[in-house]
Amino acid sequence: MAAAGALPAAAARLGSAVAAAPEARLESVRALAGLFREAQLREMAEESVFRDLLNILMSTSSEIEQAYKDSCEMVDLDTCLLLIAECFRCLRNACVECAKNQHVMRNLGLISTSVHLIKLLHGIQIKEELLLTALRCSLQFLGNIAAGNGDSQNSIWKCAFPDLFLTCLTYSDEKIVAYCCMVLFTCLNAEKVRELLDPRNLTVALHVLKVYKQQLESEWSVTLLELIMAKVSEKNPVTSEEMNAFMRHADFLAGCFQEKCEAVLKLTSAADAEDEEALVTIRLLDVLCEMTSNNGQLEHLQALPGLLETAIDTLRLTHLAGKQAVNIFTATHAMTGQEEISHPAVGFKSHLIRLIGNLCYKNKENQDKVYELDGIPLILDNCSIDDNNPFVNQWAVYAIRNLTEQNERNQELIAQMEEKGLADNSALESMGLEIEKGDDKLILRSVRKKPS
Incomplete structure (x- = not known):
C-alpha cells in the first residue's frame, strides 16, 4: 500500500499546478490517479483535491472552446486531451466504493461539468485515439460516481438523458458504446x-x-x-x-x-x-x-x-x-431435472407457433403462405405434449384454427393428411377438430360440445 503521507504531498502539488502549464498539470494529476487505486487513500481525500480537478477540467474545456470558437489552431490539443483523460481517470478511481467522494464530487458540480465536456469533445469531430480515450474515461467516471448512489444516478439522468446517451450510443467505438450502456443501466x-x-x-x-x-x-x-x-404486455390501455x-x-x-x-x-x-x-x-x-x-x-x-x-x-x-x-x-x-426446467x-x-398463429389471424394471404411453405404439417408435428414447450398443444390449436378459418384449401390439406395417416386423429380431437366426409369431400370442422 502507498504511504499515507504521499497523498497530502500529491494534493499540494496538484494545487500548485492548477494554474501551471498543461504538462505540469498532467504530471500531478497522473500521480494522484495512481494513489487513488488504494481504498484507504480514497477515503483520506480532501474536497480541495476534487475542486482542483474540477478547475483543471473547466479551464481545459474553456481553452478548447475558445480555440474552436476563434477558428485558430491549437498546438496543445493533444496535451489537453491527455489532461482531460487523466483527470477523469483520477476521478474514476476516487469514486470506487467511496460514497464520501461520490457525494463531494456531485455537490461540486462535477457531473454537469463532465456531461458538458463529453458534448464538447463530441463536437470536435475528430477520431483520433486521444479523443476516444478522453471520452471513454469520462463515461467510466459517470458509471463509477453512479454506482450504488441514487443521488448521483438522479443527477446524471437529469443532466444526460436523453441527449448524451443518444450521442454516445451512435459512436463507432465499441468501448464508448459499452460504457454508455453501463451508465444508462446503472441509473x-x-x-x-x-x-x-x-x-x-x-x-x-x-x-x-x-x-x-x-x-x-x-x-x-x-x-x-x-x-x-x-x-x-401492460394491461393498461396504450x-x-x-x-x-x-x-x-x-x-x-x-x-x-x-x-x-x-x-x-x-x-x-x-x-x-x-x-x-x-x-x-x-x-x-x-x-x-x-x-x-x-x-x-x-x-x-x-x-x-x-x-x-x-x-x-x-x-x-x-x-x-x-x-x-x-x-x-x-x-x-418427463423432466429429468431442474436444470432443464x-x-x-x-x-x-x-x-x-403462437407467433405464426397470430400472424395468420383473419389474414388470408398469410394463411396461404403457411400452406405454400409446408408449415401446416410442421405445426401438426409439434402439437403433442412436450415438457420443454409448455402449452404447445394449446398454441397449436390456436394456430390451426387461425389457419383454417374461412380457408378451404388449408382445411382440405389437414383432412387429407388425416385420411392418409399423416395427421394424428387423436391430436385433431384434442384440438376440438374432426374430419367429416360428405359429397366426396373431406371437411375439417369444430367438434360440438355435448351437454354434460
Missing part, C-alpha cells in the same frame, strides 16, 4: 424505465438494440428487451402516441429477429446455454408475440415481409435439431 429505476420507454425517448432503447445487431454487444439488449416486453411509437420500431425489432434467429440453435449445446445472442433472440420472439397479440399492432406486423417465413423456418430448424440429437428442442414427456429456451417452439 435505471422503475420511474426512469417509464421515462425511457416513453414514445419520445424510445429511440434510446432502440439504439442499444442496434448495438446488439451491429456489434453483438448484447448484454444490455437482454435487459432492454425485458423492459420493452413489460411495456407492451395511448395512440405509444402505439405509433411501437409500430415505428416494430420493423426494427422484427428485422433483428429475422437476422439473428438462427443464433438460438447454439442452445442445442449445453455449453452455450447462456449465449447472449441466443438469449436476445428468445426475448425478441417474446416481444413479437406480445406485439402481435395487440390488435392495434397486429395488422402492421402481419404485413412485414419475411417475418412469417422466418418464424416457420426457425420452427423447422429447431424441430429438426431436436430430432437429430437429444437437446432442449427435443420433445420430452430453467433452460432459457423452454417454450421457444411454443412461442414460434
Whole structure:
C-alpha cells in the first residue's frame, strides 16, 4: 500500500499546478490517479483535491472552446486531451466504493461539468485515439460516481438523458458504446424505465438494440428487451402516441429477429446455454408475440415481409435439431431435472407457433403462405405434449384454427393428411377438430360440445 503521507504531498502539488502549464498539470494529476487505486487513500481525500480537478477540467474545456470558437489552431490539443483523460481517470478511481467522494464530487458540480465536456469533445469531430480515450474515461467516471448512489444516478439522468446517451450510443467505438450502456443501466429505476420507454425517448432503447445487431454487444439488449416486453404486455390501455411509437420500431425489432434467429440453435449445446445472442433472440420472439397479440399492432406486423417465413423456418430448424440429437428442442414427456426446467429456451417452439398463429389471424394471404411453405404439417408435428414447450398443444390449436378459418384449401390439406395417416386423429380431437366426409369431400370442422 502507498504511504499515507504521499497523498497530502500529491494534493499540494496538484494545487500548485492548477494554474501551471498543461504538462505540469498532467504530471500531478497522473500521480494522484495512481494513489487513488488504494481504498484507504480514497477515503483520506480532501474536497480541495476534487475542486482542483474540477478547475483543471473547466479551464481545459474553456481553452478548447475558445480555440474552436476563434477558428485558430491549437498546438496543445493533444496535451489537453491527455489532461482531460487523466483527470477523469483520477476521478474514476476516487469514486470506487467511496460514497464520501461520490457525494463531494456531485455537490461540486462535477457531473454537469463532465456531461458538458463529453458534448464538447463530441463536437470536435475528430477520431483520433486521444479523443476516444478522453471520452471513454469520462463515461467510466459517470458509471463509477453512479454506482450504488441514487443521488448521483438522479443527477446524471437529469443532466444526460436523453441527449448524451443518444450521442454516445451512435459512436463507432465499441468501448464508448459499452460504457454508455453501463451508465444508462446503472441509473435505471422503475420511474426512469417509464421515462425511457416513453414514445419520445424510445429511440434510446432502440439504439442499444442496434448495438446488439451491429456489434453483438448484447448484454444490455437482454435487459432492454425485458423492459420493452413489460411495456407492451401492460394491461393498461396504450395511448395512440405509444402505439405509433411501437409500430415505428416494430420493423426494427422484427428485422433483428429475422437476422439473428438462427443464433438460438447454439442452445442445442449445453455449453452455450447462456449465449447472449441466443438469449436476445428468445426475448425478441417474446416481444413479437406480445406485439402481435395487440390488435392495434397486429395488422402492421402481419404485413412485414419475411417475418412469417422466418418464424416457420426457425420452427423447422429447431424441430429438426431436436430430432437429430437429444437437446432442449427435443420433445420430452418427463423432466429429468431442474436444470432443464430453467433452460432459457423452454417454450421457444411454443412461442414460434403462437407467433405464426397470430400472424395468420383473419389474414388470408398469410394463411396461404403457411400452406405454400409446408408449415401446416410442421405445426401438426409439434402439437403433442412436450415438457420443454409448455402449452404447445394449446398454441397449436390456436394456430390451426387461425389457419383454417374461412380457408378451404388449408382445411382440405389437414383432412387429407388425416385420411392418409399423416395427421394424428387423436391430436385433431384434442384440438376440438374432426374430419367429416360428405359429397366426396373431406371437411375439417369444430367438434360440438355435448351437454354434460
